[in-house]
Amino acid sequence: MSEQIKKFMYINRRAPYGTIYAWESLEVVLIGAAFDQDVSLAFLDDGVFQLVKGQDTAEVDMKNFSPTYQALGDYDVTKLFVEKESLEERGLTLDDLMPLTYEDEDDDWAEKDSIKVVSRAELADIMEEQDVMFSF
Amino acid sequence: MSTLHTVNKSPFEKSSMDSCLAYAKQGSAVLMYEDGIYGAIKGTAIADKIAAASGVSFYVLGPDLKARGVAEDKVVDGIEIVDYPKFVALASENDKVQAWV
Amino acid sequence: MAIEANGKTFETDEEGYLTNLGEWEPAVAEVMAKEDDLELTSEHWEIINFLREYYEEYQIAPAVRVLTKAVGKKLGKEKGNSKYLYALFPYGPGKQACRFAGLPKPTGCI
Numbered sequence: 001m002s003e004q005i006k007k008f009m010y011i012n013r014r015a016p017y018g019t020i021y022a023w024e025s026l027e028v029v030l031i032g033a034a035f036d037q038d039v040s041l042a043f044l045d046d047g048v049f050q051l052v053k054g055q056d057t058a059e060v061d062m063k064n065f066s067p068t069y070q071a072l073g074d075y076d077v078t079k080l081f082v083e084k085e086s087l088e089e090r091g092l093t094l095d096d097l098m099p100l101t102y103e104d105e106d107d108d109w110a111e112k113d114s115i116k117v118v119s120r121a122e123l124a125d126i127m128e129e130q131d132v133m134f135s136f
Numbered sequence: 137m138s139t140l141h142t143v144n145k146s147p148f149e150k151s152s153m154d155s156c157l158a159y160a161k162q163g164s165a166v167l168m169y170e171d172g173i174y175g176a177i178k179g180t181a182i183a184d185k186i187a188a189a190s191g192v193s194f195y196v197l198g199p200d201l202k203a204r205g206v207a208e209d210k211v212v213d214g215i216e217i218v219d220y221p222k223f224v225a226l227a228s229e230n231d232k233v234q235a236w237v
Numbered sequence: 238m239a240i241e242a243n244g245k246t247f248e249t250d251e252e253g254y255l256t257n258l259g260e261w262e263p264a265v266a267e268v269m270a271k272e273d274d275l276e277l278t279s280e281h282w283e284i285i286n287f288l289r290e291y292y293e294e295y296q297i298a299p300a301v302r303v304l305t306k307a308v309g310k311k312l313g314k315e316k317g318n319s320k321y322l323y324a325l326f327p328y329g330p331g332k333q334a335c336r337f338a339g340l341p342k343p344t345g346c347i
Contacts, residue, residue, distance in 0.1 A: 014149075015146050015149075015171050015174065015204070016204065017170070017171070017203055017204065018144070018145070018146065018170050018171035019171075045148065045149065046146050046148050046149050046171075046174070049146075049174065049204060052204065052205035052206070053205055054205040054207060055202075055203060055204060055205035056202045056203065056205070057202075057203040058202075059198075059199035059202060059203070060199050060200060060202075060203045062203065064203070066205070089148065089180065089181070090148060090174065090177060090180060091177040091178050091179035091180045091183070091210065092177075096205075096210075
């Protein structure tokens with residue numbers, strides 16, 4: 001494939017279980033990962049709730065898909081931007097999120113953090129650089 | 137006349153919780169469930185509004201907190217964590233239920 | 238659709254994947270393999286068990302390239318390559334092995 005690599009960003013703004021958006025986004029990301037594009041994920045507004053650790057859906061009879069975020073690294077999806085202001089407005093910090101890592105092929109498989117907390121202004125700049133955006 | 141108000145939408149995305157708090161009178165109860173449980177987290181603008189609502193008792197559904205990974209120690213002091221049977225009991229104890237969907 | 242294994246009936250979807258992965262038992266894999274003219278060896282089982290563990294941990298069936306990489310990491314390079322995996326599962330290590338393992342069709346296989 002000689003087509004030029006594009007910058008794809010998936011924007012996640014919904015909480016995980018009340019609606020289907022979060023799971024749909026995750027599935028599209030995993031399917032889209034086959035296309036070898038430059039993929040990143042943004043989590044803002046209620047989307048930050050998707051990454052909260054310790055989710056346990058046993059009592060509400062729904063599939064707990066939070067472990068699937070751990071597989072993103074295997075799919076070479078390694079850039080997860082989380083907006084700082086959205087975390088703060090919701091009483092959350094980075095410590096409340098699942099630690100997500102990937103192994104860097106270009107750095108002797110060193111384990112690195114996938115999640116990067118960025119300010120709203122920084123995320124706006126990152127969005128500005130994208131070629132394609134998908135909203136969920 | 138006592139009313140049980142229920143809220144199942146995130147207060148950060150929809151105005152359901154805000155409207156509920158504006159309408160809940162003294163002696164009424166507010167129960168948060170599904171995405172409404174996010175209103176029970178400490179240290180937010182909603183938490184301040186809950187603290188300011190006098191004479192209203194607040195409840196949050198435990199199984200929905202767990203599903204969403206919100207630990208009990210993150211819940212605003214004074215909000216009672218309840219199970220499904222208690223949800224049903226609240227609905228029958230009060231004269232009516234008003235759902236803020 | 239359905240298959241019979243171990244005296245029981247297991248419901249499958251139109252592509253032959255188990256509808257309820259909680260129902261899976263080894264006999265299901267044996268019957269599915271027989272229908273595909275395959276005799277399951279310990280090498281097959283190693284991959285099938287690997288897939289079930291992967292699903293348990295991540296709640297998804299991995300795409301074939303992800304599976305290949307993960308097998309290489311866990312079981313060694315001589316097994317983590319498509320030649321080895323396709324020799325075991327001629328209809329595709331993602332699709333066929335996941336079906337035998339009772340998992341859904343891999344996420345990311347189109």
